Amino acid sequence: MERTTIDLWVGIFAAAGFAAILGLAMKVGNLTSVDVGDTYTVTAAFDNIGGLKPRAPVKSAGVVVGRVAGIKFDTSTYVAQVSLEVDKRYPFPKDTFANIYTAGLLGEQYVGLEAGGDPETLKNGDRIAHTQDAVVLEKMISQFLYNKASDTDTKSAAEAK
Amino acid sequence: MLKRLDSALRGIGHRLIDRIWRLGCGARFFFHIMIYSGESFRRLHLTIREIYYTGVLSLIIILVSAFFVGMVLALQGYNTLQKYGSSEAIGVLVALSLVRELGPVVTALLFAGRAGTAITAQIGLMKATEQLSAMEMMAVSPIARVIAPRFWAGAFSMPLLAAMFSMVGVLGGYLVAVPLLGVDAGAFWSQMQANVDFGGDIMNGLAKSLVFGIACTLIALFEGYDAPPTADGVSRATTRTVVNSSLAVLGLDFIMTSFMIGT
Numbered sequence: 001m002e003r004t005t006i007d008l009w010v011g012i013f014a015a016a017g018f019a020a021i022l023g024l025a026m027k028v029g030n031l032t033s034v035d036v037g038d039t040y041t042v043t044a045a046f047d048n049i050g051g052l053k054p055r056a057p058v059k060s061a062g063v064v065v066g067r068v069a070g071i072k073f074d075t076s077t078y079v080a081q082v083s084l085e086v087d088k089r090y091p092f093p094k095d096t097f098a099n100i101y102t103a104g105l106l107g108e109q110y111v112g113l114e115a116g117g118d119p120e121t122l123k124n125g126d127r128i129a130h131t132q133d134a135v136v137l138e139k140m141i142s143q144f145l146y147n148k149a150s151d152t153d154t155k156s157a158a159e160a161k
Numbered sequence: 162m163l164k165r166l167d168s169a170l171r172g173i174g175h176r177l178i179d180r181i182w183r184l185g186c187g188a189r190f191f192f193h194i195m196i197y198s199g200e201s202f203r204r205l206h207l208t209i210r211e212i213y214y215t216g217v218l219s220l221i222i223i224l225v226s227a228f229f230v231g232m233v234l235a236l237q238g239y240n241t242l243q244k245y246g247s248s249e250a251i252g253v254l255v256a257l258s259l260v261r262e263l264g265p266v267v268t269a270l271l272f273a274g275r276a277g278t279a280i281t282a283q284i285g286l287m288k289a290t291e292q293l294s295a296m297e298m299m300a301v302s303p304i305a306r307v308i309a310p311r312f313w314a315g316a317f318s319m320p321l322l323a324a325m326f327s328m329v330g331v332l333g334g335y336l337v338a339v340p341l342l343g344v345d346a347g348a349f350w351s352q353m354q355a356n357v358d359f360g361g362d363i364m365n366g367l368a369k370s371l372v373f374g375i376a377c378t379l380i381a382l383f384e385g386y387d388a389p390p391t392a393d394g395v396s397r398a399t400t401r402t403v404v405n406s407s408l409a410v411l412g413l414d415f416i417m418t419s420f421m422i423g424t
Contacts, residue, residue, distance in 0.1 A: 003206060006213045013217045017321025020328040021367065027350070028256045028331055029359035057355070108356075 038088040040124040041069060044098040044111075045079045050134025052100055052109045058084050060113040065090045068111060084111060086122075093118040094126070100134035109134060187383050194312050194382075197305035207310040208317075215276040215311070215378075216318030220325070222275055223268055227326040230263055231255060231333025239342050251344055252353035255334035256327075260357060260366045264327035266414050269373035272319060273406035277381035280311055281402040284385030285395035293386075308386065312378050319374025320367045327366065365421045372413055377406045 049071060058066035066086035074081045086092065095116030102109050122128070201208050238254040284307065287293050293303040331353075338344040357363065381402045388398035 003210075006210055007206075009217045010209045010212045013212065013220065013318075014321065017324055020321070020324040021363075023328050024260065024324060024331075024363050025359050028260065028327070028353055029357045029363050055358070 039066060039085040040088055040122070041083050041085050042122050042124075042126045042128055043081055043083045044128040044131050045074070045077070045081055046098075046100065046131050046133050047079055048133040048136060049080045049082060050100055050102075050109055050136060052082065052111070052134065056108060056110050058086060058111045058113060060090070060092070060115065065113065082111070084128075086113075091121040094120045094122055095130065096122065096128055097130045097132065098128045099132040102135070183387070186387065187379070190383050190386065191379055193304050194309050194379075197302055198309045198313060200302075200305035201309040201313050204310075207306070208313050211310045211314035212318055215272075215280070215314050216322060219272055219275045219318070219322060223271055223322050223326055224329050226267065226271060227259075227264075227329040228333040230267060230326075231259065231330030231335075232337045234258060234263075234330070235334035235337035235342070239338060239344070248342075248344055249348035249352055251334070251338045251342075252349035253356045255338070256331050256353045256357050257362065259327045259330040259334075260362050262414070262418070264330065265323045265366050265370035265373055266410060268323040268326045268370060269319065269377055269410040270407055272315075272322065272374070273377045273381070273403055273410065276315065276318075277377050277402045277406050278399050280315075280378070280381040281385040281388070281399045282395060284308070284311075284382060285388035285390075285398050288386065288388060289390035289392075289395060291390075308382050311382060312375075315378025315381075316371065316374045319377070320370045323370035323373075324367065327363075361421075365417075369414065369417050372417065373410050376409045376413060380406045380409060 052068065052071065054068050054070055056068045057064045058068060066084055069083045069085045072081045072083075073079075082098075084098070092113060093116045095118040097114040097116065099112045099114065100109055101112045116130075234255045235251055238251050239248055242248045242250055242254065284293075287303075287307065293307065296303045296306060335346075335349060338349055339346045384398040384402045384405070385395075388394045
């Protein structure tokens with residue numbers, strides 16, 4: 001085969017290869033959904049974060065407004081310190097609630113922000129005071145069983161009288 | 162009795178030493194390629210020619226297999242995921258398995274079968290017909306003229322082939338999942354994008370395929386260069402290329418995956 005034809009085919013091959021990498025990055029990966037725009041970081045303390053992972057989405061009213069930047073364990077208070085990167089376009093009031101929710105029954109966990117009524121907004125480095133932990137299934141079941149047991153206890157006690 | 166035991170032990174020892182000897186030879190060979198590889202960049206048309214033979218001509222088998230692998234993944238995954246009521250996660254399943262594992266590994270296995278054997282047979286035959294010796298007689302280093310361009314062509318082609326494999330596989334999975342099985346197209350793509358990380362998954366997959374490309378091409382070149390210059394020797398070398406490349410790919414895959422996932 002002539003050299004020019006080979007060059008052409010190799011050029012097409014290389015272009016298709018790099019297009020595939022780009023396509024993977026844009027269409028399959030999350031390169032487009034990473035907010036390269038300005039963000040501000042706020043922290044929130046949770047007693048239990050369940051299965052929350054770094055880079056999990058931060059949502060408000062179902063809209064992704066940021067990402068979990070990092071999770072640390074605070075040895076002085078024994079709680080989890082979660083830092084959240086929130087897009088600068090979305091200011092939140094100071095008394096915003098941060099909850100850990102689960103998407104679907106077995107889905108990934110995310111942080112949900114529920115706006116409060118404070119006129120002042122959260123700034124970089126601020127702390128979200130109101131948080132609600134992840135629901136841990138075992139805890140819920142044991143609580144339920146405990147309540148059930150104490151119910152029957154009181155009932156049987158009342159019947160004995 | 163003692164004599165048989167003696168000869169068996171000798172056989173084992175001989176094979177072991179032979180393997181270690183070949184490993185050392187391979188390392189020296191790799192070093193030689195590195196030294197002479199400046200030539201293959203200065204005379205780029207040699208490398209481009211080899212990219213045509215190893216990369217472009219492998220394209221059809223790689224793309225067709227990718228399409229079928231993606232479709233099968235979607236069918237199989239849907240069947241299981243449906244039992245847990247999360248058939249929308251099919252996009253994540255297809256994309257992650259392709260990008261992390263199947264893309265690099267299956268591409269490397271196909272590449273070893275399609276391009277690796279061709280390289281070994283070609284170089285083995287060049288050696289058997291004394292073309293390599295003739296080059297040396299003309300003061301042309303066969304490593305610089307024949308081996309190094311093929312090495313760089315393989316190392317360059319493999320990541321591109323793997324990326325195309327993953328992309329076509331995802332498209333194949335999409336074609337089965339969305340029009341055929343009725344999964345929602347929005348959920349398919351959005352869940353995929355939410356769970357596939359560019360640095361952690363796609364780049365690691367490409368790094369794997371680069372390592373596989375280097376390993377497969379090096380093994381194919383070495384087996385060809387080292388083949389006894391007979392018809393039998395070349396045929397054995399070609400077989401060894403496929404066996405050794407496949408084992409090397411799977412072994413390296415385990416090692417690299419344990420480093421990438423383990424953190």
